[in-house]
Amino acid sequence: MNGWEVVIGLEIHAQLATKSKIFSGSATAYGAPPNSQADLVDLAYPGVLPVLNARAVQMAVKFGLAVDATVAHRSVFARKNYFYPDLPKGYQISQYELPVVARGSLKIVLDDGAVKTVGITRAHLEEDAGKSLHEGLSNASGIDLNRAGTPLLEIVSEPDMRSAKEAVAYMKKIHTLVRYLEICDGNMQEGSFRCDANVSVRRHGQAKLGTRAEIKNLNSFRFVEKAIQYEVARQTELIESGGKVVQETRLYDSDKDETRSMRSKEEANDYRYFPDPDLLPVEIDEAFIEAVRATLPELPDQKAARFARDFGLTAYDAGVLSASRELGAYFEAVVANLGASHAKLAANWIMGELSSALNRENVDIENSRVNPEQLTGLLNRIVDETISGKIAKEVFEAMWSEDKPADAIIEAKGLRQITDAGAIEGVIDAVIVANPKQLADYRSGKDKLFGFFVGQVMKATGGKANPAQLNELLKAKLGGGNA
Amino acid sequence: MLHNLFIGELADRLRKRQISSVELTRHFLSRIERLNPALNAFITLTADRALADAAAADARLGKGEEGPLLGIPLIHKDIFCTDGVKTSCGSRMLDNFIAPYDATVVARLKGAGTVMLGKSNMDEFAMGSSNETSYYGPVKNPWDISKVPGGSSGGSAAATAARLTPFATGTDTGGSIRQPAALTGVTGLKPTYGRVSRYGMIAFASSLDQAGVFARSAGDAAAALQVMAGFDPRDSTSVDVPVPDYSKSLGQPLKGMKIGLLREFFEGLETRNAALLEDALNIYAGLGAETREVSLPHLPLSVPTYYVVAPAECSSNLSRFDGVRYGYRCDNPKDLMDLYKRSRGEGFGAEVKRRIMTGTYVLSAGYFDAYYLKAQKARRLITDDFRSAFEKVDLVIGPTTPTPAFDIGAKMNDPVLMYLNDIYTIGANLAGLPGVSVPCGFVDGLPMGLQLIGPHFAEAKLLNAAHQYQQATDWHTHAPRGYES
Numbered sequence: 001m002n003g004w005e006v007v008i009g010l011e012i013h014a015q016l017a018t019k020s021k022i023f024s025g026s027a028t029a030y031g032a033p034p035n036s037q038a039d040l041v042d043l044a045y046p047g048v049l050p051v052l053n054a055r056a057v058q059m060a061v062k063f064g065l066a067v068d069a070t071v072a073h074r075s076v077f078a079r080k081n082y083f084y085p086d087l088p089k090g091y092q093i094s095q096y097e098l099p100v101v102a103r104g105s106l107k108i109v110l111d112d113g114a115v116k117t118v119g120i121t122r123a124h125l126e127e128d129a130g131k132s133l134h135e136g137l138s139n140a141s142g143i144d145l146n147r148a149g150t151p152l153l154e155i156v157s158e159p160d161m162r163s164a165k166e167a168v169a170y171m172k173k174i175h176t177l178v179r180y181l182e183i184c185d186g187n188m189q190e191g192s193f194r195c196d197a198n199v200s201v202r203r204h205g206q207a208k209l210g211t212r213a214e215i216k217n218l219n220s221f222r223f224v225e226k227a228i229q230y231e232v233a234r235q236t237e238l239i240e241s242g243g244k245v246v247q248e249t250r251l252y253d254s255d256k257d258e259t260r261s262m263r264s265k266e267e268a269n270d271y272r273y274f275p276d277p278d279l280l281p282v283e284i285d286e287a288f289i290e291a292v293r294a295t296l297p298e299l300p301d302q303k304a305a306r307f308a309r310d311f312g313l314t315a316y317d318a319g320v321l322s323a324s325r326e327l328g329a330y331f332e333a334v335v336a337n338l339g340a341s342h343a344k345l346a347a348n349w350i351m352g353e354l355s356s357a358l359n360r361e362n363v364d365i366e367n368s369r370v371n372p373e374q375l376t377g378l379l380n381r382i383v384d385e386t387i388s389g390k391i392a393k394e395v396f397e398a399m400w401s402e403d404k405p406a407d408a409i410i411e412a413k414g415l416r417q418i419t420d421a422g423a424i425e426g427v428i429d430a431v432i433v434a435n436p437k438q439l440a441d442y443r444s445g446k447d448k449l450f451g452f453f454v455g456q457v458m459k460a461t462g463g464k465a466n467p468a469q470l471n472e473l474l475k476a477k478l479g480g481g482n483a
Numbered sequence: 484m485l486h487n488l489f490i491g492e493l494a495d496r497l498r499k500r501q502i503s504s505v506e507l508t509r510h511f512l513s514r515i516e517r518l519n520p521a522l523n524a525f526i527t528l529t530a531d532r533a534l535a536d537a538a539a540a541d542a543r544l545g546k547g548e549e550g551p552l553l554g555i556p557l558i559h560k561d562i563f564c565t566d567g568v569k570t571s572c573g574s575r576m577l578d579n580f581i582a583p584y585d586a587t588v589v590a591r592l593k594g595a596g597t598v599m600l601g602k603s604n605m606d607e608f609a610m611g612s613s614n615e616t617s618y619y620g621p622v623k624n625p626w627d628i629s630k631v632p633g634g635s636s637g638g639s640a641a642a643t644a645a646r647l648t649p650f651a652t653g654t655d656t657g658g659s660i661r662q663p664a665a666l667t668g669v670t671g672l673k674p675t676y677g678r679v680s681r682y683g684m685i686a687f688a689s690s691l692d693q694a695g696v697f698a699r700s701a702g703d704a705a706a707a708l709q710v711m712a713g714f715d716p717r718d719s720t721s722v723d724v725p726v727p728d729y730s731k732s733l734g735q736p737l738k739g740m741k742i743g744l745l746r747e748f749f750e751g752l753e754t755r756n757a758a759l760l761e762d763a764l765n766i767y768a769g770l771g772a773e774t775r776e777v778s779l780p781h782l783p784l785s786v787p788t789y790y791v792v793a794p795a796e797c798s799s800n801l802s803r804f805d806g807v808r809y810g811y812r813c814d815n816p817k818d819l820m821d822l823y824k825r826s827r828g829e830g831f832g833a834e835v836k837r838r839i840m841t842g843t844y845v846l847s848a849g850y851f852d853a854y855y856l857k858a859q860k861a862r863r864l865i866t867d868d869f870r871s872a873f874e875k876v877d878l879v880i881g882p883t884t885p886t887p888a889f890d891i892g893a894k895m896n897d898p899v900l901m902y903l904n905d906i907y908t909i910g911a912n913l914a915g916l917p918g919v920s921v922p923c924g925f926v927d928g929l930p931m932g933l934q935l936i937g938p939h940f941a942e943a944k945l946l947n948a949a950h951q952y953q954q955a956t957d958w959h960t961h962a963p964r965g966y967e968s
Binding site: 040043044045046047048049050051052079081083085088089090091143270272273274277278279280 | 563564570572577580582583584586681682683684685686688689690716717718719720795796798799801802803804805807808809810819823843846847848851855
């Protein structure tokens with residue numbers, strides 16, 4: 001990789017969360033029986049005409065405003081002509097020369113904490129195609145047109161990314177943003193959010209871009225990263241061994257972790273774009289734009305900045321907690337009850353125990369078995385020193401599995417922290433008496449044995465001794481003998 | 484005879500219960516049975532359905548319901564989808580296609596109580612000026628069955644001229660209503676682009692296609708347009724402009740109306756055609772209209788412009804006919820490419836293929852700017868020419884066609900010669916303007932038409948000007964020999 005610069009641009013396809021299709025009244029719900037959500041318009045019957053879904057335009061404008069882009073006052077739908085069985089009209093209605101959104105940008109945070117701005121060339125509306133089905137059919141192919149006509153927003157970045165990691169960070173940021181805006185459900189398994197990656201390499205210092213390959217249809221962050229890494233290695237090896245990269249479309253095979261040529265530039269279709277005469281230009285006035293602007297939620301960057309400012313969180317924590325609206329809302333609900341001065345405690349617990357439980361059980365935060373009020377109930381017991389942080393983890397697991405409030409579990413299991421100095425001293429005395437050898441060693445300078453005594457006391461109290469008090473009392477008792 | 488009556492007269496008799504819609508329908512069905520074999524004006528006859536529609540109309544009439552078209556028979560060009568009825572568009576490609584829905588035009592006319600006698604023959608996918616490209620064979624001109632009736636709505640025109648129907652629907656992309664109306668001696672109206680919904684009308688060239696009507700008078704055309712016109716939320720290019728009362732606007736005096744003579748139309752006009760127009764201008768002068776010459780300098784670009792724009796759009800519009808979901812599919816396709824190639828190769832006729840190829844070419848990378856974009860610029864110039872003309876005059880007037888009906892087969896091997904038939908009609912399509920052709924006399928015993936073109940949404944003015952002319956002349960009442968009685 002030495003001496004090479006990687007150049008990446010992404011074309012992200014976000015399926016817009018409209019109830020009906022972009023040019024017909026059919027539903028867009030996922031997973032319906034084949035062709036049950038395709039009407040005469042979707043089937044491209046003779047004589048039918050498209051009618052634009054205004055909701056799709058609103059969503060595109062919402063995105064444009066969120067990335068500080070220019071919303072075009074006039075944009076035009078064009079036909080992209082090619083034959084394929086899952087494309088019933090023989091053309092896809094898309095936007096070509098005049099997209100609805102242009103010239104935006106988005107900030108991403110790199111691994112070293114640096115902030116990078118990625119340019120967004122354009123975002124345009126288009127319809128999705130159907131699906132060809134080959135499995136379970138002998139000597140025939142099936143066509144499911146349920147997806148045909150589903151609205152897509154194609155978001156095209158500038159070639160601003162310089163590594164696979166940057167590309168993933170950008171894609172994740174867009175993913176976060178479209179879900180914030182509630183314009184896309186972001187479901188990558190169902191194909192609601194996917195991307196094509198344009199990848200090229202050039203020698204450091206070279207001004208001209210290298211020849212690019214386009215990797216099609218990547219539907220997970222991991223695949224994006226792996227496919228780009230593979231492609232970068234392939235291209236640099238190819239050039240270093242005297243070969244040339246050819247402009248082509250490639251497919252990523254996740255089983256073999258490699259990209260394969262799909263078609264070269266010469267084989268590429270001539271799509272014969274021209275303005276769709278069935279649809280009028282989309283005219284958007286300031287009033288429409290302002291009405292959409294009024295529906296914008298607090299955006300991820302704004303929320304992260306507020307979390308950092310109001311709650312004293314690190315930039316990293318603020319970024320994690322604002323990664324989705326739901327996570328941010330959970331955090332804010334806990335802090336509201338617990339008090340802003342304990343925001344760091346709340347952040348640690350949500351990003352730690354709660355997140356790992358959610359991941360382990362593969363549950364969304366909206367469906368968490370421990371809700372914000374319940375978690376607050378637990379954290380309050382840490383704050384008032386009823387239990388230690390360590391015991392709290394045990395209580396949390398019990399809350400998760402038994403669906404009981406923290407206090408009930410603490411009482412039932414007798415986990416209340418021992419803060420009575422006399423009681424702790426009694427246990428310490430007993431431990432010292434039982435371990436004369438360790439006591440002698442400690443006193444002869446083996447400081448490390450301090451931890452042994454802490455462990456013994458904790459064991460004897462079932463972990464309930466207040467750790468700070470224990471430390472203090474133990475030091476006094478052990479050190480006392482020395483003095 | 485019933486078939487010589489105008490729609491208003493028929494409606495009057497129906498309302499007074501002097502005849503029933505069923506009787507009227509039987510009358511036309513029997514004429515069709517007797518006279519159509521020589522004309523081939525129909526692709527599908529829907530006699531049973533017509534009688535059922537007529538009985539339903541009679542029931543409505545019996546309840547005292549009134550309507551200018553209630554119980555009146557008609558035929559639809561086979562380009563309009565008709566629920567449950569074959570809709571072939573004149574092509575082998577759709578020979579097996581039963582439409583699952585009604586076009587908006589069909590639905591509106593059905594709602595008004597019309598009775599559908601059948602579906603009329605037409606050039607394949609409306610591509611033709613002689614009705615010779617139909618998969619179902621040429622339509623003959625009732626004035627002389629060795630002649631073409633014009634196209635593409637040749638069946639609707641011939642059937643209206645032969646009094647096989649009181650009126651008929653048609654579509655006009657480059658003259659496909661006005662040219663056959665002129666060649667068969669009937670009144671043909673092409674409304675403003677966007678005045679009548681295109682939903683359910685099989686697309687040829689979407690930015691030019693417009694539904695309209697054939698009738699035997701401007702008054703009849705007004706009654707039909709009244710029902711057909713209006714905004715349709717299913718057609719984004721239909722325009723939400725109020726529909727005036729067209730019949731009421733007939734009868735306005737023409738005094739002071741300014742009619743523009745299109746210099747480009749009169750230059751080089753054949754003398755007998757020019758003489759007929761001269762007569763017409765005298766009639767208009769007698770009605771109080773003022774005439775003055777106007778020029779549309781870019782009008783000579785119409786034909787080449789049209790033959791870039793229309794094929795470009797058709798090459799894309801006809802891509803859906805791929806043998807996959809409906810329509811013609813070749814036998815035993817080897818693979819997908821074979822399915823496409825043979826289904827389209829066998830399903831489409833020569834003229835359709837010629838236009839698809841032309842259109843594909845002009846949209847191709849490297850040619851797009853030189854052809855498609857240039858044509859769009861020319862189209863804009865032609866539109867602007869009309870706009871400035873209409874700042875000076877109310878309507879413009881000229882011939883509908885350069886010649887009367889020509890022999891069947893005469894121009895089939897020379898597409899450019901055939902395309903020049905549309906030289907006077909195409910301009911209105913490129914500019915989206917309403918136009919009407921009305922009979923204005925005969926050359927060699929064959930009818931000729933004069934054409935009036937107006938500004939956008941000036942149908943009322945246009946129909947009134949045509950109506951006033953028809954009040955002062957009787958050209959529109961002439962029937963071809965053998966079809967009067």
